[in-house]
Amino acid sequence: NAGVTQTPKFQVLKTGQSMTLQCAQDMNHNSMYWYRQDPGMGLRLIYYSASEGTTDKGEVPNGYNVSRLNKREFSLRLESAAPSQTSVYFCASSEAISRVYGYTFGSGTRLTVV
């Protein structure tokens, strides 16, 4: 099925460890996004990529880096994980970075930092 695929689905890290969350979409979308969702909260935008080759900060970028590897893939890296980064991470994509087009979300990566 077409959509947004995130890996891994679950991860436990120790404080200070690093890891990369992977995201790929097969809908030929131009724009991709990373959100985090804390328990009982809404989604907060970490980084986004309006098009291949560009990335920009969202609401909560500190502690994260991203790479738009190609049109399909957008990865999120935690260089030195902290307990405050325990959250569910969602990747999303859209046809264009425009109000007109809705997002398609992946199923999420549940990250626990101990």
Place this chain on the structure above:
Amino acid sequence: LAKTTQPISMDSYEGQEVNITCSHNNIATNDYITWYQQFPSQGPRFIIQGYKTKVTNEVASLFIPADRKSSTLSLPRVSLSDTAVYYCLVGDQPSGTYKYIFGTGTRLKVLA
């Protein structure tokens, strides 16, 4: 920044129509209004989008008054499977880019 305000939670019974209202007083002229649905342990799913008046699809209807300062998502004859969090979004356009801002949404609980 076009922020939105929604009720935190709502309860309903199966078979009833549910209306969730969203306030967006600072909506910009070119902004569309978009609603998403999120089930536990899943990413949000696009439900409906509109600019003005009324939009209807197989899932819901969206009512937008002429001043566009609010919108109402209408779910006809809800079932237990409609229990979810519903988000109302309008575009955020700082510096010529577009970023959807999610609030905490409305937690709808459908009771048998």
